[in-house]
Amino acid sequence: MGKLEIRDVSYIYGKDTPFEKLALDRVNAEFCDNCITGLIGHTGCGKSTLVQLLNGLLVPTQGKVFLDGQDINAKSVNRRELRFRVGLVFQYPEYQLFEETVQADIAFGPKNMGLDSEETARRVLSALHFVGLDETLLTVSPFDLSGGQKRRVAIAGVMAMQPEVLILDEPAAGLDPIGREEILGGIKSYQRARNSSVIIVSHSMEDMARYSDNIVVMSHGTVTAQGTCRDIFSNHELLTDAGLSIPQVTAFLAALRKNGIDVSKDIFTVDDAVKEIRSYMLRERNRA
Amino acid sequence: MLKDITMGQFFPGESLLHKMNPSLKIIATVLYIVAVFLCKSAAAFAFIFTITVLIIIVSGVPAKVILRSVRPLIFILVFTTVYNVFFTKGDTLLFSLGFVRVYREGVFNAVLIAVRILCLLVGSSVVLTYTTSPIMLTDGLETLLKPLTWIGVDVHTFAMMMSIALRFIPTLIEETDKIISAQKARGADFESGNLIRRARALIPILVPLFASSIRHAVDLATAMECRCYRGGRGRTKMTTLRPDAADWIVLLFFALLIPAAILLNVYVPFFSI
Structure with missing residues (x-):
């Protein structure tokens, strides 16, 4: 319960002063329920x-924030x-x-x-x-x-x-x-x-x-x-543009793939990576 | 809301006042304050008011900043004005309303005292705090108080404490803002209830603020010790400030305000308080 949504929200710190700073610029986002x-x-x-x-706590300079469809x-x-x-x-x-x-x-x-x-x-x-x-x-x-x-x-x-x-x-x-x-x-x-x-x-x-x-x-x-x-972490370019990186373990698996080891690229946690590498090794063994 | 506190904030610039030697500037401020207090007649007040405006113009501090610093004074100004208008007894009754009697002297008193308060606070903050960085200010104070070392006062430590206190004002304001937001997020209510309830509502702000200033103090002390700070003994300054001719001339100007005020009191004594 509780679904937050923001539409076209901008926020300016110190509006109408020499220290004016645009912190948010027409942001749209939805935060999933449950x-x-x-x-x-x-x-x-x-x-x-x-x-x-x-x-x-802050009121948007422009735009609206909704909680369960109601303007907060x-x-x-x-x-x-x-x-x-x-x-x-x-x-x-x-x-x-x-x-x-x-x-x-x-x-x-x-x-x-x-x-x-x-x-x-x-x-x-x-x-x-x-x-x-x-x-x-x-x-x-x-x-x-x-x-x-x-x-x-x-x-x-x-x-x-x-x-x-x-x-x-x-x-x-x-x-x-x-x-x-x-x-x-x-x-x-x-x-x-x-x-x-x-x-x-x-x-x-x-x-x-x-x-x-x-x-x-x-x-x-x-x-x-x-x-x-999955959508976000498999998109390396998007994250780099945002000044971020993909999870280390995803980068590690990408490096493995580059070296001809056929593992999935949609792995984001260490546990999953262990499973994936194990199953890869099993596959290889069976083939041999 | 705490961002509005501007009284006593440094406003960087290149004016004559900015460049003045801080020790002499402190003396000049004292002279200015004495001159304001010596004013008694309307002419003297007009004179000191003009001088104050002149000082503001020379300092280059924007009028907007000055006006903002006056805002918190409005209550005091209104209070003293009302007080003086209604409670000064005189010879010329202007009008009376029930037990309230307003005399001409009361109105003059009210206006002149309002001018005095305004000049005092705006003038001294422009001369001193707006145009002097906190570091320069404590430096100047240290130089001025140096003679006290002969009677065993640790002037260096005092100056160091002052500059540290000034340095932490913005940090603590920022922290207070954060704490207020955080307690609001937990449903703290600062705006309703009677006086006692409101005072109690401050506890969730004051305790963390107190705890964090102690934390800052301990951290800073450790950091200073790591850099071998041992107090003032044998410590030399990176830059030694020496007043030049211009500084002395400005000081002379401030010193002359005092005889000017007295002369105006004596020779143009209309509407004196």
Whole structure:
């Protein structure tokens, strides 16, 4: 549930000042319902601006944003309620923790929604479970946690609002590979369990190939392509033009193909690559 | 919304004021402020107002920037004006409305004091903060305060703290903006409720902001230590600033504002406060 769509959206920072800057230029995009969309693009292409338009923190200079077909900037829409429906986790969210305990910090969102304490506690626990934190941490001060744990608490804080669409801006930035896997895995299991829509902003082609269903590619303030992982990652040229690269493992298989080893070019994750190379070896053995 | 804070921001340029030696400029600012406070008669105020406009023109700071910096003062200006109009007692009653009596002196007071506040804040920010980069400013302050080292004050450290504080203002503004957005995304409500509720609503902003300024401070201290910073002892400057003739002339000009204001008070004493 929860389908976001943007039509002809432009956004200008500091409009009518000498510092005017066009951040988004007539962007059109659709974010799929009940699945994970990866929003990829080089640094400064407008990804972070775009996500703030999606929950009404920024209002487009021009164009419209729709949630389930309704214009979110219409007068009849309550901004605050909209933010409960479209949850946004900012970059480096660990710097926004402020409560005395982890429990209270995660409960901040649900409490603002006006939920009773029973429901709040239930949601806090379920969010904690998705980000892979232990219940014993609930009574600990968030400032005593490690960087990775703080990040998880912050993400749980938005998950606990159980938004229809969950948007995360670089949720795995600056984490080690295991941390990345756990956070992104947690987000995926949250999405599957809650059947909500998720949008993940990322730099990492590998992560997005692995965790997202659809991809939206941005470059210089516009959306240059959108489609399934297969559509996008098999189009090397498109990604290079956007200042990005194909996943390393796809590049590796492409190199193999170049050397006469007949493997598929539509492989984007390491697991699939292992399978493909295995089956190639079996085929070769059988032929011999 | 925090981007509107412009008071005390450096505006790069090439004017006479920009090029002036920062130590002398600080002294000039003090002289200017003294002159503004010495004004008593309407003529003196007209004079200092003209001088202030002149200074703005010379500084080359766009009028738009100046006007924007005046905006946050409007409340203070309106408040003092109203206060003076209604609560100054005098000889000439202009009109009365119930218990409210407005005297001619009250109206004059109100106008002159408004001019004083305006000149004071706009003038000193143009002379000093708009035309002096924070680094130059602390450099000038350090030079001026140097005599205090004889009585055991660590002037260098003080100047260093000042420049670091100034350096982090934009960073913290940006961070505050980010934190506000993030808490809004979690449904924080800063606009409704009574005063106490609104004050409480600031906690989700202030705590992270406080935590992050401490984090910045610790990181910066480590970085400074890595570059062998040991405080001011034996530290030399990359560029030593020496005032030239033009600097002294500008200073003299500011010094002359004081006798000018006094003379105008004495010889053209109409509508004095």
